[in-house]
Amino acid sequence: MKERFDENNLKNYVVPEWFEDAKFGIFIHYGVYSEPGFGDEWYGHWMYLRETKSWGGDDIYEYHRKTYGGVEKFGYKDFIPKFIEDIRKYRDYGMPEQWAELFKQAGAKYVMPVGIHHDSFALYDSDVQSEYNSVKQAGIDYCGLLKDACNNQGLHFGISNHFAENRWFFDKVLAAGTDITDPAYRQLYGFGLTEEEHVKKWYDISMEIIEKYHPELIYYDFDLQKPEYVPYKRKMLANYYNMEQDSEELNGVICCYKYGAFEDGEAILDVERGALQGIREMHWQTDTSVGTKSWGYTKNEVFGSPHRYLCELVDTVSKNGNMLLNIGPMPDGTIPEKVREILLEMGKWLQVNGEAIYATRPWKVYGEGPNVNGAKGEFSGEVLYDANDIRYTRSKDHKYVYGIVMGKADKDVIVLTEYRELPESVEILATGHPLAFELTENGLKIYLKENMPDDMFVIKIKM
Numbered sequence: 001m002k003e004r005f006d007e008n009n010l011k012n013y014v015v016p017e018w019f020e021d022a023k024f025g026i027f028i029h030y031g032v033y034s035e036p037g038f039g040d041e042w043y044g045h046w047m048y049l050r051e052t053k054s055w056g057g058d059d060i061y062e063y064h065r066k067t068y069g070g071v072e073k074f075g076y077k078d079f080i081p082k083f084i085e086d087i088r089k090y091r092d093y094g095m096p097e098q099w100a101e102l103f104k105q106a107g108a109k110y111v112m113p114v115g116i117h118h119d120s121f122a123l124y125d126s127d128v129q130s131e132y133n134s135v136k137q138a139g140i141d142y143c144g145l146l147k148d149a150c151n152n153q154g155l156h157f158g159i160s161n162h163f164a165e166n167r168w169f170f171d172k173v174l175a176a177g178t179d180i181t182d183p184a185y186r187q188l189y190g191f192g193l194t195e196e197e198h199v200k201k202w203y204d205i206s207m208e209i210i211e212k213y214h215p216e217l218i219y220y221d222f223d224l225q226k227p228e229y230v231p232y233k234r235k236m237l238a239n240y241y242n243m244e245q246d247s248e249e250l251n252g253v254i255c256c257y258k259y260g261a262f263e264d265g266e267a268i269l270d271v272e273r274g275a276l277q278g279i280r281e282m283h284w285q286t287d288t289s290v291g292t293k294s295w296g297y298t299k300n301e302v303f304g305s306p307h308r309y310l311c312e313l314v315d316t317v318s319k320n321g322n323m324l325l326n327i328g329p330m331p332d333g334t335i336p337e338k339v340r341e342i343l344l345e346m347g348k349w350l351q352v353n354g355e356a357i358y359a360t361r362p363w364k365v366y367g368e369g370p371n372v373n374g375a376k377g378e379f380s381g382e383v384l385y386d387a388n389d390i391r392y393t394r395s396k397d398h399k400y401v402y403g404i405v406m407g408k409a410d411k412d413v414i415v416l417t418e419y420r421e422l423p424e425s426v427e428i429l430a431t432g433h434p435l436a437f438e439l440t441e442n443g444l445k446i447y448l449k450e451n452m453p454d455d456m457f458v459i460k461i462k463m
Helices: 017-022 060-068 076-092 095-105 134-138 142-152 163-169 183-189 195-213 227-246 306-318 337-356
Strands: 024-028 110-116 156-161 217-220 254-257 268-272 284-289 321-327 390-395 400-405 413-416 425-428 436-440 443-447 457-462
Touching (some): 017 156, 024 156, 095 110, 110 142, 110 195, 142 156, 195 217, 195 227
Parallel strands (some): 024 110, 024 321, 110 156, 217 254, 284 321
Antiparallel strands (some): 436 443
């Protein structure tokens, strides 16, 4: 019988193999904040603030005043009726199934929608948020429908919980003269909750998600590092791990955390919009977004390129991590065409080169080249990789090493300076074409010649 977890033995947690093998997941920010489609997913925060810019530099307060007449006339709660209309389209147009099919085509192995954001509107059947949830308001179990669709595609499924930030998201921005302080909307805005009431509510929300939906992954944004969460979060995590042991449905679960919310080894470290500079012994994850301004849908979004996100995925995998790539669907559930293009381009590359990504493990070094010490830590920005940057992975059986070239080769000879043993064979993974090679004092010299690939590619080395 497996050891039962409590608040004191969480470091006995073992990362499930399916997560180590999966490498690539999809994050989804979709909610009431999708309705205005401007600025970022913190629209509900910024709209009450004068002379404050959003993360992307947009003046949401002024935009809201011009578009909706200001917060005195149109509060955040007033976006909900239109969102209710739109989330019904998400169901009626078959969006859960369309999303899941697209995510599989993109090469993702797991999916993580935000179940409740800082705005506290629950996108699942909630007893805690008894008034402000998608089932009560629209008759739509967003998370439940998506879970079924993803499971039908063989995708692992999780739910992200961002409620911890609700206490200050509306509470301390602009109180007098707005709907924030109206007792009728206390459950949405959280105004006046004591610290203890708020943290207990966070725990109750966490447990109802776990108990009702049995997610294979859960994810927390920030604030859990604060001392008031200590007894509740550790109890929650022990309960989650024990639930997995008692379940016939689950085979290993994941909890992702940030900013020291848990101790190393108790759960999965998540690095937001960033990377680590070396191989981490325990598995980890980075989460980033195809939108460079927002996590949710906005009309004025600026998108990265498929090459950027493939390179970030490769760099992360070489360092023993997974990448959770976020998208922001439109209010009716439509995924913007540019987002579809990014996902499908990534899927094309992974379909051909996935052997070097999925179910691999780190090699003795993660890489070489000019950006070998590139991005580090949260919000570390884009790194411009090219064919001079190489990242390494290896097969679990130790038979193969994969040298992933992060751009189109501009010369017909590549030297892998970190590879110092004579291999049995070398080939291009995508085509199976054997390549001539020799071991030199500078490393493994590989001759591409007429086999020059058109884009980033993988050299498969049989040891």
